[in-house]
Amino acid sequence: MDFNLSDEQRMLVDGAQRYIRERYSLDAKRAAAKTEEGFSREHWEKFAELGWLAMGIPEDCGGMGGSPVDIALLMEQLGAGLVAEPVLDTAILAGTLLAQASGSQRAIDLLGDIAAGEKIVVLAHMERAGRSEYDTPVSARAKRSGEGWQLSGIKHRVWHGASADCLLITVRLGETNEIGVLAVDRNAPGVDLTVYEMLDGTHAADIRFDAVELDSSALILRGPAVDDALAVAFDHTVLAMTSSAIGSMDAVMAMTGEYLKTRVQYGQPLAKFQALQHRMSEMFVETDQARSIVYRALAALESGDAQERATAVSSAKSLVARACRFVTGHGIQLHGAIGTTEEYAVGHHYRAMLMYDYRFGDATYHLERSAGLLPRIA
DSSP states (O other): OOOSOOHHHHHHHHHHHHHHHHHOOHHHHHHHHTSSSSSOHHHHHHHHHHTTTTTTSOGGGTSOOOOHHHHHHHHHHHHHTTOOSTIIIIIIIIHHHHHTOTTOHHHHHHHHHHHTTSOOEEEEOOOTTOSSTTTOOOOOEEEEETTEEEEEEEEEEEETGGGOSEEEEEEEETTTTEEEEEEEETTSTTEEEEEEEOTTSOEEEEEEEEEEEEOGGGEEEETHHHHHHHHHHHHHHHHHHHHHHHHHHHHHHHHHHHHHHHOEETTEEGGGOHHHHHHHHHHHHHHHHHHHHHHHHHHHHHHOOHHHHHHHHHHHHHHHHHHHHHHHHHHHHHHGGGGGSTTSHHHHHHHHHHHHHHTTSOHHHHHHHHTTOSOOOO
């Protein structure tokens, strides 16, 4: 694996860092979080212009065909900036799933819409009985209705569900009971949303589908291919989210180091105290180790081996979740009371860490998955 960035990758990193530094302040993020959608459409449109939404989408579907390393580099910068727009859910999760529905014109059209920033598409997969996205039982059903389908069921905790233009719904199909994925207009008759706010300010929704009528083109994936497609989409998304967590840890390290250099107590900067130097050293080691295991997972993702990919991604999620908890938690402690205030970023990174830890399965779940103790997606 080549650890040197190409000229294009360096431009991507520099551009993202500049955008976050100059246009994505914590105050602006907090203001956007208070809006109905919880994020800024202005930023979303700009992300599309910069090509960030097209990064992981195949070139023949209107995207840029970027590698997992390209996506990781971008997500690292977005994590450092606590970006709230649905890049992860639309460009990574939905984009990766749709890219595997190669025989569906509807999927190809949606990929082009995502790349251009014209539609927000999110996956509605979780149900209340599920422990995580990887092992949630699918009970929502679609039965034949003329040439199309009639969808009924409830999906739980759909990230950005109220902002989406299109929902990708996992269902059981007709009498065969095989699993399928349907593309559903969020404003279709019979779709009812209950919206709520998550710990980090992200808006999610529980969605009820009551006899929603769909045409035949709505079915974009079916059969055993769905399990494989979901596993690939989840693993790519978890690794992108893990890269975002690395960026968050870097940001906490930087702001904590700066605070210790400038905060004076007992006549000298806090950075002079050896106990605090040791704490910062531990945070650095945790961050560096976390970055190393992400490199290993990126190599596994590019290997094409499904078992190697699953093991490496879950190992990374398990280790980085613990490391991120250590770094962000100690970041708050070293800041003292200021670290818990709404106006200071370190507390927001801690909340982002909690969401990272529990979404797509917690550290314990991924430790078991990496050890081969769990079955594949049912």
